[in-house]
Amino acid sequence: MLSYLAKRLVQLAAVVFVISVLAFLLVHLLPGDPSVTILGPFDTPTARAEILRQLGLDKPLPQQYLTWAGNVLHGNLGRSFLTKQSVAHAIAEAFPIDLELVIVSQVIAFALALPLALVASRRPNRAFDRLAGTATFGLLSIPAFILAVILALVLAVEIHAFPATGFTSLTTSPVQNLRSIVLPSLALTAGSIAVYFRLLRSDLISTLQEDYITMARSKGLSDRYILLRHALRPSSFSLLASAGINIGSLLTGAFVVEYLFQLPGIGYQIVESISARDYLMVQGMALVVAVAYVVVNFAVDFLIVLLDPRIRRA
Amino acid sequence: MTKSRSGLAAAFPAATELHDPLLEVVDLATSFQTPRGLVRAVDGVSLTLARSRTLGVVGETGSGKTVLIRSIMGLLPRHGVQRSGKVIFAGRDLGALGERDLRRVWGTEMAMVFQDPMTALNPVVRIGRQLTESLRLRAGLDRKAAIETAVALLESVGIASPRERLRSYPHELSGGMRQRVMIAIALACGPKLLLADEPTTGLDVTVQAQVLDVLGTQQAERSMAMILVTHDLGVVATRADSIAVMYAGRVVESASTAVIFDSAKMPYTEALMRSIPRLDAPPGARLAAIPGRPPDLTTVPTGCAFAPRCAYVTERCIHETPPLTESAPGHYHACWNPVGSPEGEQAFSTNLAKGVMAAVEIAQREVRK
Numbered sequence: 001m002l003s004y005l006a007k008r009l010v011q012l013a014a015v016v017f018v019i020s021v022l023a024f025l026l027v028h029l030l031p032g033d034p035s036v037t038i039l040g041p042f043d044t045p046t047a048r049a050e051i052l053r054q055l056g057l058d059k060p061l062p063q064q065y066l067t068w069a070g071n072v073l074h075g076n077l078g079r080s081f082l083t084k085q086s087v088a089h090a091i092a093e094a095f096p097i098d099l100e101l102v103i104v105s106q107v108i109a110f111a112l113a114l115p116l117a118l119v120a121s122r123r124p125n126r127a128f129d130r131l132a133g134t135a136t137f138g139l140l141s142i143p144a145f146i147l148a149v150i151l152a153l154v155l156a157v158e159i160h161a162f163p164a165t166g167f168t169s170l171t172t173s174p175v176q177n178l179r180s181i182v183l184p185s186l187a188l189t190a191g192s193i194a195v196y197f198r199l200l201r202s203d204l205i206s207t208l209q210e211d212y213i214t215m216a217r218s219k220g221l222s223d224r225y226i227l228l229r230h231a232l233r234p235s236s237f238s239l240l241a242s243a244g245i246n247i248g249s250l251l252t253g254a255f256v257v258e259y260l261f262q263l264p265g266i267g268y269q270i271v272e273s274i275s276a277r278d279y280l281m282v283q284g285m286a287l288v289v290a291v292a293y294v295v296v297n298f299a300v301d302f303l304i305v306l307l308d309p310r311i312r313r314a
Numbered sequence: 315m316t317k318s319r320s321g322l323a324a325a326f327p328a329a330t331e332l333h334d335p336l337l338e339v340v341d342l343a344t345s346f347q348t349p350r351g352l353v354r355a356v357d358g359v360s361l362t363l364a365r366s367r368t369l370g371v372v373g374e375t376g377s378g379k380t381v382l383i384r385s386i387m388g389l390l391p392r393h394g395v396q397r398s399g400k401v402i403f404a405g406r407d408l409g410a411l412g413e414r415d416l417r418r419v420w421g422t423e424m425a426m427v428f429q430d431p432m433t434a435l436n437p438v439v440r441i442g443r444q445l446t447e448s449l450r451l452r453a454g455l456d457r458k459a460a461i462e463t464a465v466a467l468l469e470s471v472g473i474a475s476p477r478e479r480l481r482s483y484p485h486e487l488s489g490g491m492r493q494r495v496m497i498a499i500a501l502a503c504g505p506k507l508l509l510a511d512e513p514t515t516g517l518d519v520t521v522q523a524q525v526l527d528v529l530g531t532q533q534a535e536r537s538m539a540m541i542l543v544t545h546d547l548g549v550v551a552t553r554a555d556s557i558a559v560m561y562a563g564r565v566v567e568s569a570s571t572a573v574i575f576d577s578a579k580m581p582y583t584e585a586l587m588r589s590i591p592r593l594d595a596p597p598g599a600r601l602a603a604i605p606g607r608p609p610d611l612t613t614v615p616t617g618c619a620f621a622p623r624c625a626y627v628t629e630r631c632i633h634e635t636p637p638l639t640e641s642a643p644g645h646y647h648a649c650w651n652p653v654g655s656p657e658g659e660q661a662f663s664t665n666l667a668k669g670v671m672a673a674v675e676i677a678q679r680e681v682r683k
């Protein structure tokens with residue numbers, strides 16, 4: 001178990017290293033003078049000279065990388081030439097929004113997909129299963145942005161149950177914050193529900209064919225107990241693996257929904273920064289998102305190992 | 315159980331309890347709907363088993379042994395199965411019960427040891443829970459009592475340091491250990507009937523003997539009846555009171571163990587006996603495997619299902635199905651040309667004279683018609 005963890009941690013470190021090199025090169029391999037890339041086209045020659053000295057832009061690339069990586073580790077990701085805001089600060093503002101979106105949307109997705117799959121798998125291809133399958137397939141085929149528009153029209157514009165756009169931070173007003181996050185979360189949830197339902201349902205159906213389920217039946221245990229205590233855990237591995245990948249990609253993939261609801265999350269900010277050629281901002285955010293993606297998947301892998309004793313020895 | 319009864323009742327058990335069989339199976343048939351057609355896995359089986367006795371069910375792989383004992387228990391897939399016939403267990407017809415009522419019988423009165431403990435134990439659940447869950451949920455023990463009982467059970471089936479083993483997962487145990495755990499699980503709620511499905515297949519010979527001994531000891535201590543299923547007549551030779559030989563979903567011969575070994579009437583039983591591994595055989599000696607394969611159970615054969623592989627085959631065997639007849643008290647067989655009978659001798663020598671392939675030839679001629 002510990003050696004498995006150690007091996008995976010080494011892997012994680014290697015992947016994070018590669019990500020950091022790519023993020024570093026993002027700025028340095030763009031054609032033209034890196035100081036222009038970093039400071040924008042309209043800065044003064046003195047500022048250029050200063051940034052050249054500070055980041056050692058005249059030194060060889062590996063040395064530049066080390067300087068940069070050192071800064072990053074100290075939480076210094078540079079400053080946006082446009083807003084003069086520190087990149088780290090911008091990330092600290094934007095990232096919690098994504099975190100909230102992902103958590104709320106995933107809680108909803110699991111809360112719906114899990115019971116649906118548990119009930120559907122007991123009688124495959126019967127009325128309930130078909131209904132749930134069709135309904136989730138419908139959700140899957142609606143693009144998030146269309147769903148977002150529909151949700152906004154119905155629940156915000158017509159009924160005024162939720163604000164149509166904008167974001168209230170958790171510290172300002174927890175209630176307002178939740179209200180501003182519900183609609184975008186729902187828009188993001190739809191696809192996840194469908195995928196989670198289908199994965200769990202098909203794994204449950206094949207698990208229920210296993211000998212150890214017949215064995216559990218032969219002990220006279222109730223169907224409900226067998227489903228929850230014998231079948232669910234060995235059926236949850238592909239669900240969890242896909243949740244890991246899904247959560248990771250929601251961190252950036254949420255930008256369409258963030259745009260529609262005017263939530264200044266990371267996805268939104270990255271798109272803004274790219275169109276403004278604010279490369280330091282892009283670099284910092286890409287780095288954070290990529291690392292978060294890897295960490296989430298690492299955590300999910302670890303969870304699967306905890307749940308499946310057979311792979312612990314691997 | 316007996317101890318908790320009043321002294322009088324214990325001293326004079328009801329007459330029915332002494333003389334009625336614990337289990338009486340009448341004309342049990344089970345078929346599966348498959349894309350290839352209806353598979354008649356069990357086709358009209360009748361058996362009886364008295365309390366604390368052992369019945370050996372023997373037959374090649376695919377002869378319907380597993381389906382038979384699962385049909386007795388009612389433990390079949392929920393869909394695509396047809397079952398008919400009677401299963402009278404301790405005075406009740408289980409065939410008439412739904413799963414909800416059967417569940418009350420499962421585990422507590424009738425329990426099963428599965429063929430392959432690797433697949434029949436849940437790989438992601440500790441041995442401890444797999445053992446204690448029925449004690450807690452079925453026998454109503456609290457957590458502590460269930461754990462103590464589980465430890466005692468593991469100890470009784472010969473598992474060293476049982477308390478630590480409760481925390482193990484199935485893959486952490488050896489094959490023999492897993493089978494012992496499986497037996498402990500089946501015994502947990504004190505069933506009156508144990509259905510053991512090839513409990514030693516896949517184990518090496520010394521471990522096989524140990525596991526069978528554990529079963530025997532437990533059976534004697536608990537005065538529990540047992541159906542011991544195997545494809546190896548050698549396994550039941552010393553452990554069963556009587557034997558039923560199965561072929562293609564039917565019982566083709568049944569008698570007490572001594573009679574089966576002394577005077578088997580079915581050529582199939584005789585062939586099975588020749589395929590028992592012998593300890594005194596010269597090293598490297600080949601077992602006399604039965605030539606050919608068991609029939610496809612989707613087509614209803616006319617005649618005897620074993621005919622195409624039988625050394626005693628005659629034209630009659632191919633046209634007429636031999637009925638199960640009682641040749642001596644308690645000895646049933648289904649054969650037109652039984653071993654040791656004049657017809658049998660005649661058929662065998664004729665076939666021998668025609669050559670080894672005669673039987674196959676007759677059968678194929680029939681198929682081509």
Ligand SMILES: Nc1ncnc2c1ncn2[C@@H]1O[C@H](COP(=O)(O)OP(=O)(O)O)[C@@H](O)[C@H]1O
Nearest residue numbers: 346348353355374375376377378379380381382
């Ligand atoms: N669930 C099932 N669906 C279809 N056919 C089955 C099923 N279970 C068993 N069978 C068929 O029933 C026959 C008897 O199988 P089984 O009882 O497992 O044989 P044995 O235990 O003697 O090796 C086989 O031909 C097998 O393919």
Ligand SMILES: [Mg+2]
Nearest residue numbers: 379380429512
């Ligand atoms: Mg079998």
